[in-house]
Amino acid sequence: MNTLFDKIWDKHVVQIVEDGPTQLYIDRLYCHEVTSPQAFAGMRERGLKCFRPDQIVCMPDHNTPTHDQDKPIEDPVSRHQVDTLAKNTADFGLTHFGMMNPKNGIIHVVGPERGLSLPGMTIVCGDSHTSTHGAMGAVAFGIGTSEVEMVMASQCILQSKPKSMRISVNGKLKKGVTAKDVALYIMSKMSTSGATGYFVEYAGSAVKSLSMEGRLTLSNLTIEMGARGGFIAPDEVTFEYLKGREYAPKGADWDKAVEYWKTLKSGDDAVFDKDITFDAADIEPMVTYGTNPGMGMGISQHIPTLDTVDAAGQISYKKSLVYMGFQPGDSLLGKKVDYVFCGSCTNGRIEDFRAFASIVKGRKKAEGVTCWLVPGSWMVDAQIREEGLDKIFEEAGFALRQPGCSACLAMNDDKIPAGKLSVSTSNRNFEGRQGPGARTVLASPLVAAAAAVTGVITDPRTLM
Amino acid sequence: MKQKFDIITSTCVPLPLENVDTDQIIPARFLKATDKNGFGDNLFRDWRYDKEGNPIKSFVLNDPTYGGCILVAGKNFGSGSSREHAAWAIAGYGFRVVISSFFADIHKNNELNNFVLPVVVSEQFLAELFDSINKNPKMEVKVDLPNQTVTNLATGKSEKFEINGYKKYCLMNALDDIDFLLENKDKIEAWEKKQKNA
Numbered sequence: 082m083n084t085l086f087d088k089i090w091d092k093h094v095v096q097i098v099e100d101g102p103t104q105l106y107i108d109r110l111y112c113h114e115v116t117s118p119q120a121f122a123g124m125r126e127r128g129l130k131c132f133r134p135d136q137i138v139c140m141p142d143h144n145t146p147t148h149d150q151d152k153p154i155e156d157p158v159s160r161h162q163v164d165t166l167a168k169n170t171a172d173f174g175l176t177h178f179g180m181m182n183p184k185n186g187i188i189h190v191v192g193p194e195r196g197l198s199l200p201g202m203t204i205v206c207g208d209s210h211t212s213t214h215g216a217m218g219a220v221a222f223g224i225g226t227s228e229v230e231m232v233m234a235s236q237c238i239l240q241s242k243p244k245s246m247r248i249s250v251n252g253k254l255k256k257g258v259t260a261k262d263v264a265l266y267i268m269s270k271m272s273t274s275g276a277t278g279y280f281v282e283y284a285g286s287a288v289k290s291l292s293m294e295g296r297l298t299l300s301n302l303t304i305e306m307g308a309r310g311g312f313i314a315p316d317e318v319t320f321e322y323l324k325g326r327e328y329a330p331k332g333a334d335w336d337k338a339v340e341y342w343k344t345l346k347s348g349d350d351a352v353f354d355k356d357i358t359f360d361a362a363d364i365e366p367m368v369t370y371g372t373n374p375g376m377g378m379g380i381s382q383h384i385p386t387l388d389t390v391d392a393a394g395q396i397s398y399k400k401s402l403v404y405m406g407f408q409p410g411d412s413l414l415g416k417k418v419d420y421v422f423c424g425s426c427t428n429g430r431i432e433d434f435r436a437f438a439s440i441v442k443g444r445k446k447a448e449g450v451t452c453w454l455v456p457g458s459w460m461v462d463a464q465i466r467e468e469g470l471d472k473i474f475e476e477a478g479f480a481l482r483q484p485g486c487s488a489c490l491a492m493n494d495d496k497i498p499a500g501k502l503s504v505s506t507s508n509r510n511f512e513g514r515q516g517p518g519a520r521t522v523l524a525s526p527l528v529a530a531a532a533a534v535t536g537v538i539t540d541p542r543t544l545m
Numbered sequence: 546m547k548q549k550f551d552i553i554t555s556t557c558v559p560l561p562l563e564n565v566d567t568d569q570i571i572p573a574r575f576l577k578a579t580d581k582n583g584f585g586d587n588l589f590r591d592w593r594y595d596k597e598g599n600p601i602k603s604f605v606l607n608d609p610t611y612g613g614c615i616l617v618a619g620k621n622f623g624s625g626s627s628r629e630h631a632a633w634a635i636a637g638y639g640f641r642v643v644i645s646s647f648f649a650d651i652h653k654n655n656e657l658n659n660f661v662l663p664v665v666v667s668e669q670f671l672a673e674l675f676d677s678i679n680k681n682p683k684m685e686v687k688v689d690l691p692n693q694t695v696t697n698l699a700t701g702k703s704e705k706f707e708i709n710g711y712k713k714y715c716l717m718n719a720l721d722d723i724d725f726l727l728e729n730k731d732k733i734e735a736w737e738k739k740q741k742n743a
Contacts, residue, residue: 095736096729101711104729106736116628118579127723132733144577158577165579209627209651223651225629227658227721235726237733241709243650273564274621277650307624309650373564373624393620393668397563490573490626499596511568511625513591 083348084245085314086280089220093203095237102239108202110232111188112139112175114166115492116207120230121169131173133236138197139170140178142187143492147455147482150180159493173233186458186484189213189426193297194460196326200315200342205232210426210508211310212303216296217323218315218345220280223304243309244278244354247347249285252361257542259436260295261428261506261525263287264302265367267359269377277307279355282347287361288313293322294432301427302508305374314346366541368413369510369523372401376510380528380540384411404512405520406500413522413538419501421452421533422515423526424482425489428506429457431464433526438470440530440544446478447536453495454479455487477534491516504532546581546636546659550716553641553662554687554698556613558605559678565618566625567652571634573626584630585637606638610682614641617674617686621645622663623652632659642688644695646671657712658721664688664695664706673700690717 095104112120117139124131131137144159154160163180170177178184184195189210192198200218205211207229214221224238231238250263281303283296291299296313303311313319320339323329330338365379378384386409390398402409423429423437434456446452454474456462462484465471471481488495489507491514497503499518506529510521524532527541534544575587592604600607616635622645623631632655635643643656644664656663666674677684677699684699690713696703708716715721726733 095732098711098725101709104726104732106733115576119581119629122580123723129727132730143573162577162579207627207629209625211627223627225627225632225651225655225658227629227723228654231722231726234723235730235733237726237729239711239722239725240654273624274647274649277621277647305625307621307649373566393672394563396561397619400562490568492573492576509566509568509625511566513572514568517572517574517591517596 082352084351084353085282085312085345085347086220086245088345089201089203090242098239102241104237105203105240106237107205107232108136109197109204110137110229111192111204111206111211112137112229113143113188113206113208114141114162115143116226117169117229118162118165119226120207120233121173123230124173124233129234131175131233134174136236137233138176138192139166140185140188140191141166141180143486143490145180145485146493147453147485147487147495150483156494183459186460187426187429187486189301190429190457190461193217194326194458196323196329199323199329199338200319201345205238209304210301213297213301213426215300215303215310215312216293218312218319218342220310220312222310243280245282246276246279246308246355246357247282247284247353249358250283250287250361251285251358252287254287254290254361254364257366257527257545258364259525259527260291260298262364262367264299265369265374265377265523266364268302268306268375269367270359271306271375273305273373273375274307276303279308281308281311283311283313285358289316292432293318294430297430298427302374305508315342366525366528368528368538370405370407370413372404372510372512374509374523376401377523380414384409386410414540416502416538418450418504418532418537420497420503421450421529422455422488422503422505422507423529424453424455424457424487425507426457426486427508428526429455429461431461433506434461434465434470435468436526437530438473440527440541441477441479441534442473444477444534447534450533450536452479452533453482453488455482456484458484479533488515490514504529504538547719547721548660549719550641550660550662550690552687552689552691553614554685555615556611556683556685557615557617557678558611558613559675560605560616560618561675563619564621564624567623567628567631568625570623570631571628576628576630581633583637584634585639588634588638614639615686615688616640616643617678618643618645620647622648624649627651629655629659632656632661636661644671644674644686657716660716660719662688662690662716666695666704666706670697670702670704673697673702
């Protein structure tokens, strides 16, 4: 009761269907090329136009190659999907940031950085990592393609109201501990289903101390513990970040907006269905050892032994370690690394590349490691160059690629080969996620950079 | 995809794994289609076929012992990506019901929107069901949507399952949410007007 989630959700209720879900108004719909074509096809079959085309923003990101984006995409099936989005957006009169448009990038990186995702909004996209936009103080969540079609047709969606959960992280984050580590730590405690049915509000001094980029990383990973979304109440950090962004309100509208945004917080008397607290001091740089993001541990720790897993979960647990080529009780420190990926909607922002650069500066890429540095958008790419980080990467033997989802889910040609170990700043270590048979260790950009210069899993604090 | 759902009695396909994510149900490289057809062929692709595309005999979908239109899976089925392609793959393969003790939220909605019924049962019911199928792969389960009951016909044990009245009506009458939303345009416009005036 009286949580920020209630305030935003309740404001957007069009009606509550009798013995059914809520009809919720959606302020912003984002579409990418993978989960939208069947929705557009459905709209055509029904002979419908988009109800509120001005509230829909589209861009390709999953299939885009990370090189030669000025040339046609080599894979004809990928090319067809990207071309289909361009055609659909033209036919339906929607905003489209196509490949090579300076506004293109990963949809969850572009939305916030262009000021399209604002506090108090309801935001959806056919993509589970839509939770990212929650960092702006918005109620943002991933939906399926049928639901994308619903929003195109009516700017509404039918949803049951989730329960509310507050996760507070109090205290000061230790050296070498980033937002990614906070998220992986929370997931390791909550499991991949621990927040299913809930919407999460992040709070506490450690969360409030995060930059906007860090908050986006934390909110992004909320879906990995099963929650529909996660958000952080907007504050000066949010307003400072948004001020002057292309699509953010300007002039008198800005002042009015900020005045409203300042009211967006949970009441002192707010009651959450679940309230969980963590201590920032308990968190160290994290790595995952299994095949879901909840299977994470501090980098100095050892993989849990089988007796710590409940009976029903033991088949999955064993299968997962066999897949990864690890043994219960193993430490990951010193394990040979074949690939390093820094990018994705989780860690493809400027702060992530600054962190990566801080470790590789003055060092050299380890032999035998293939490293893909993929900015989340052209804007991030421009920032990297403005700050001279590209020079640091170049001197250390790294090359910058072009923006897109890339090796996070390997829908383009950035695939990790079977059996190879990848340290990745992305969000999922599922079997085959980065390519059939690929083995993924999820970690922060600092841990990824440490692996890239040493060739093995290394505690980044030893290089700081 | 729209089809009426009433009572289904069928043998089951058991998948006693937990946290089956949507990347396993349908790997990302198969998401490039622009229509909803053919995803069933790649359901559980990397568990079902080896690198050369040969069926992996030990995987349950390749084992002729098991069949039917009910998939029985371990806890937290459908976690991860929101891809509705996972639901299209399940429906396309021919499953009408998925039974588990716990579903991921988005995937559960995606199943419902494709007229596949997710049935949530207790951990105990699920464990007994796996046991019954193990003892007799030809045993059947009855899923009765009108009465919201699921029955293990080997043991005779039955459980109630939850579904909201609206969605139940939609499934039983082959109606989808867009039909409903289009009928409510006036309410949407009224909401927008109210915001503008606020």
